[in-house]
Amino acid sequence: MRLDKLAKTVDKGCGAIFGISNVFYFTGYSGAGVLVYCDGVFTLLVPALEENRALDTKGVEVKVYYPAKIRGDIQYSSVMEALEKIVGNNPLSVDVSYMDVNTYIRLSNKFQIRDISQQVSSLRAVKDPDELENIKVAGEITSIAMKMAMERATEKVSEKQLSGFIDYTMKNEGAEDYAFPSIVASGENSAEPHHIPTNRVIREGDSVVVDIGAKFNGYCFDSTRTLLVKSYSEELRKVYEVVLEAQLEAIDAVTEGIKASEIDRIARKVIERSGFGKYFIHSTGHGVGIDVHESPYVSFNSNDVLKENMVITVEPGIYIKGKFGVRIEDTLIVTKGKPVVLETTYKLL
Amino acid sequence: MRLDKLAKTVDKGCGAIFGISNVFYFTGYSGAGVLVYCDGVFTLLVPALEENRALDTKGVEVKVYYPAKIRGDIQYSSVMEALEKIVGNNPLSVDVSYMDVNTYIRLSNKFQIRDISQQVSSLRAVKDPDELENIKVAGEITSIAMKMAMERATEKVSEKQLSGFIDYTMKNEGAEDYAFPSIVASGENSAEPHHIPTNRVIREGDSVVVDIGAKFNGYCFDSTRTLLVKSYSEELRKVYEVVLEAQLEAIDAVTEGIKASEIDRIARKVIERSGFGKYFIHSTGHGVGIDVHESPYVSFNSNDVLKENMVITVEPGIYIKGKFGVRIEDTLIVTKGKPVVLETTYKLL
Structure with missing residues (x-):
């Protein structure tokens, strides 16, 4: 039970968990609100707007705030008023990484603050079985959309259109949302790692970077494939092979106990020794959840050191301005042996 | 020229603008980075990852940071190092509302901070002609998707499927992204204002709340229609008529010089006098840009007081848990006379 994990982390005094993803992690409730822990009681404070979907949350008392107190059963006019009443003079544990500056300033003026962001992110980094299951389903949905995208990319579609096909497919296959805005970057645009889709129509010789992820039951997926459209250059093929080799070598090294920095080093070394080191302009991966x-x-x-049941991406890339970019990314589960790669779309040329 | 507006706002000392939307507002560059103003010079600090798409930005010097300094021309290992070198001992104007807490703490320890968030949000609230044009196009795209959604909602689709059709349509019509995750909420689910689409299939008698918005050239739109599927109850029809009346009365009052709170009061009064006051659990609208x-x-x-060329939503709603919800929303431009309503989808029953 994840509420117990919070109680243990807060230990002494009270705790207030801000941030939709943190509150979702501990409660399963997804929406605006603050989770408060004090004297063994968990209170989920939500704005009136969110009351109807908060009410089913288990293990917490739902309390509603609204500035107008439009109904007799609305107890607080703000989160701050609620915290003052519930927390009183106790020290307050918070995760500052999910809090805006003005909230932080106000809280610091009222309470003795203890930052538990490291503990919370460490808890979230190692996934429970139900979390792994949701990420797997998000991966299956993403894989279906990715395969479709790889096929349709050759049909003279624009980046925007292809991203629309992808988004429709993910929703139709069961995604409730996207993990991030779908990236379709073609030709010169593929040299921008976070390119926003344009009206550019995909054409022969293009590199087409497709970076997408479904969200399922609150959990994200993250996958990239680069399609080389027929009659591509030798240089592009060479770069693709270097990125793929870097990715496969790095994936092969992923296992419990290895330093995350070592995975980055392995991917980077492959790219550097091929002479493209200065074009690998981001880190090799990140946790996903x-x-x-x-x-x-x-x-x-x-x-960070990798642990069993962490979920990470491995996504080296090479980006040459004015020419093209290539990125290949999988989401995988760390185990005591070889990692479990969740994306099933082919990546060989 | 918006860079000049920043120079004026900073006035004395230097300024550092954090936040993708703020940086986009002043420069047209959309991506991670910080815009620095010092001694008449604008510097756009971007991570190496974003260099390729930052380079075309006009009126700024693009400088790149990356912890490894993988190339000789990368000058800074971090934003903080860059700011120390560029800003020196000058006081520093920042918008704290677009900054994470750890950045705020580090900046406060190094610099004498002045918060210009109010000035920046006031600038952004009144739109320039090019901004209005982008919002109008976003509105046209959204209207096409909304009309399609109103038609297909009767075809036994699930909430997820319908949201997928909507998303595809917006991209196909030219959206580069969505302003927010598309909401399709049917039957009992429509009582949750921020419902996340599920597998629930739309059926006779349902209220179907569709809250969507395209993003075009960086600008958002926000529109809601509620479809009542045939054989709906008398109660639902009554609620729909109350919400529509509240919305139309509030829109009619929108004009330069009126207090925003007065618009809320007008919508709320209509709903209260019909006896549904306690079910109108959010505010009447917000700026869009x-x-x-x-x-x-x-x-x-x-x-806030409304000014010409502000763009706002008017979106009253009534939400009855276990039964249904109704919300009707338009995005409109404030003028000296009657507002210009941008959504073109019908809303009469």
Whole structure:
């Protein structure tokens, strides 16, 4: 039970969990609100707007705030008023990474704050079986959309149109949302890792980077494939092969106990020794869960160590401005042996 | 030129603009990064990942940071290092509402901080002609998707499927993204204002709340229609008529110089006198622009006054748990006379 994990983490005094993804992690409720823990009681504070969908949440007392107190049963005019009444003079544990600055300033003026962001992100990084199951389903949905995209990319569609096909397919296959805005980047545009789809129509010789992820039951997936449309250049083929080799070598090294920075180092080394090091301009991967980017971070300066049932991406890339980009990404589960790769779309040329 | 507006707002010392939407507002560049103004020079600091798409930004010097300094021309290992070198001992104007807590703490320890969030949100609230044009196009795209949705909602589709049709249509019509996750809420689910689409299949007698918005050239739109599927109850029809009356009365009052809180009061009064006051559990509207929720806020406790060329929503609703919900929303431009309503989908029963 995840509420117990919060109680243990807060330990002394009270705790207030801000941030939709954090509150969802501990309660299963997804919407605006703050989860408060004090004296063994969990209170889910929600704005009146969210009351109807908060009421089914188990293990918590739902209390509603609304500035107008439009009904007799609305107890608080704000989160701050509620916290003052519930928390009183107790020290307050919070995760500052999911809080806006003005809230932080107000809380700091009222309470003795303790930041538990590291503990919360460490908890969230190692997935429970039900979380892994949701990520797997999100992966199946994403894989179906990715295969469709790889086929339709050759049909003279624009980036926007192809991203629309992809989004429709993910929803139709059961996604409730997208983990992030779908990226379709073709030709020169593929040299922008976070390209926003345009009206550019895909054509012969293009590199087409498709970076997408479904969201299922609150859990994200993250996958990238790069399609090379026929009559592509030798240079593009060479770059593709380097990225793929880097990705496969890095994936092969993923296992419990290895430093995340080591995975980055392995991918980067392959790319550097091929002479493309200066074009690999981002880190190798990141954790995936309720947020599409979360702990652990697979970068050269990460201090994270991989553990069983962490879910991470491995996604090296090479981006040459004015020419093209290539990125290949899988989402995988860390185990004590070889990782479980969840994306099923082919990536060989 | 919007960079000049920033220079004026910062006035003395230097300024650092965080937040994708703020940086986009002043520069037209959309991606991770920080816009710095010092001694008449604008510097756009971007991570190496974003360099390729930042380079075309006009009026700014693009400088790149990356922890590894993988190339000789990467000058900074972090935003903080760059700010220390560029800003020095000058006081620093920032918008704290677009900054995470850890950044705020680090900046506060290094610089004398001045919060310009109010000034920036006031600037952004009044739209320039090019911004209005983008919002209009986003509205045309949204209207096409909305009409399609109203037609297909009767075809035994699930909430997820219908939201997929909608998303595909918006992309196919030219949206580069969605302003927010498309809401399709049917039957009892429509009593949750921010419902996430499920597998529930729409059926006779349902209320179907469709709340969607396209994003075009960086600008959002926000529109809601509620479809009543044939053989709906008398109670549902009555509620629909009350919400529509509240919406039309409130829209009719929108004009330069009126308090935003007055618009909320007008909508609320119609709903209260029909006996549904306790079911109108959110504010009447909000500004729309680069962010789908931005200044001004159309709520009973807002201090904002409407000005010509602000863009706002008017969206009263009634939500009865276990039964249904109804919301009707338009995005409109404030003028010196009657407002310009941008959504073109019919809303009469």
